[in-house]
Amino acid sequence: GENVEQHPSTLSVQEGDSAVIKCTYSDSASNYFPWYKQELGKRPQLIIDIRSNVGEKKDQRIAVTLNKTAKHFSLHITETQPEDSAVYFCAASKGNMLTFGGGTRLMVKP
Amino acid sequence: EAGVAQSPRYKIIEKRQSVAFWCNPISGHATLYWYQQILGQGPKLLIQFQNNGVVDDSQLPKDRFSAERLKGVDSTLKIQPAKLEDSAVYLCASSLVAAGREQYFGPGTRLTVT
Numbered sequence: 001g002e003n004v005e006q007h008p009s010t011l012s013v014q015e016g017d018s019a020v021i022k023c024t025y026s027d028s029a030s031n032y033f034p035w036y037k038q039e040l041g042k043r044p045q046l047i048i049d050i051r052s053n054v055g056e057k058k059d060q061r062i063a064v065t066l067n068k069t070a071k072h073f074s075l076h077i078t079e080t081q082p083e084d085s086a087v088y089f090c091a092a093s094k095g096n097m098l099t100f101g102g103g104t105r106l107m108v109k110p
Numbered sequence: 111e112a113g114v115a116q117s118p119r120y121k122i123i124e125k126r127q128s129v130a131f132w133c134n135p136i137s138g139h140a141t142l143y144w145y146q147q148i149l150g151q152g153p154k155l156l157i158q159f160q161n162n163g164v165v166d167d168s169q170l171p172k173d174r175f176s177a178e179r180l181k182g183v184d185s186t187l188k189i190q191p192a193k194l195e196d197s198a199v200y201l202c203a204s205s206l207v208a209a210g211r212e213q214y215f216g217p218g219t220r221l222t223v224t
Contacts, residue, residue: 001168006152034212043201043215044153089152096141096205097166098213100152 002027004092006101013080014109021104023090024072030092033066033073038103039086047088048075080108112136114216116202122222128190131219135183135204141165143213144177144187145201153201159185160207192223 003026013019025033034049050057050064050073057064061080066073077084085108091098115134123129135142141160145153156175157167161182170177174193179185189196199220203213 004152043217045215046212049212091152096143096160096211096213097155097158098143098153100154103150103152 002092002099004099004101006090010105012107017080019077019080019106021075021088023101025092029094032093034091035075036089037086082108082110084108114202114204114214116216116219118219120220123192125194125223126191129192130186130188131200133185133202136214139204140207141205142179142185143203147199147201194223197223
């Protein structure tokens, strides 16, 4: 089955700096890669996703890049704000079945 | 639009007892998922339904876990008997039937097994 590795497990940045979270996946047939944000005690919420026919996607301060050959994808957050502090999960899927990474706890210090 | 509803929000039981969780997906979402999220880890898919049929239950511990989705809408997940390692948040999610569509998560049920 699919295996998704996520790094780093914790990331601390100063407000205004950029944050980068990286994930690798094992199944070359995976074709959909969402990123979820989970605040403490709350449900995961989709923040951005990318499909395998696209190399990069951007939405305001958030961007995701995908390298199908290397089987890795990354989340980039620019101009970080304290409200960006949360746990971020990457996931990979073919069909509807999502396999999640272990999560990255992002802390943005004011 | 109403989101995914789950109940109860919290449950504390002793090991070897049974417990059931309920989920009501977003109206019109044919696909429903149950995930187990252990503290500090990512959600792990337990079972996926499309309408009232099981699509994938390969990671469901079938000796103690069961799930059903009668009439293709609401779903229940049951654990019997519970073990200490079942302590986790159980998340229900739903999506439109097409592959690669956003999954919307419910608030989850936090289960503590003592």
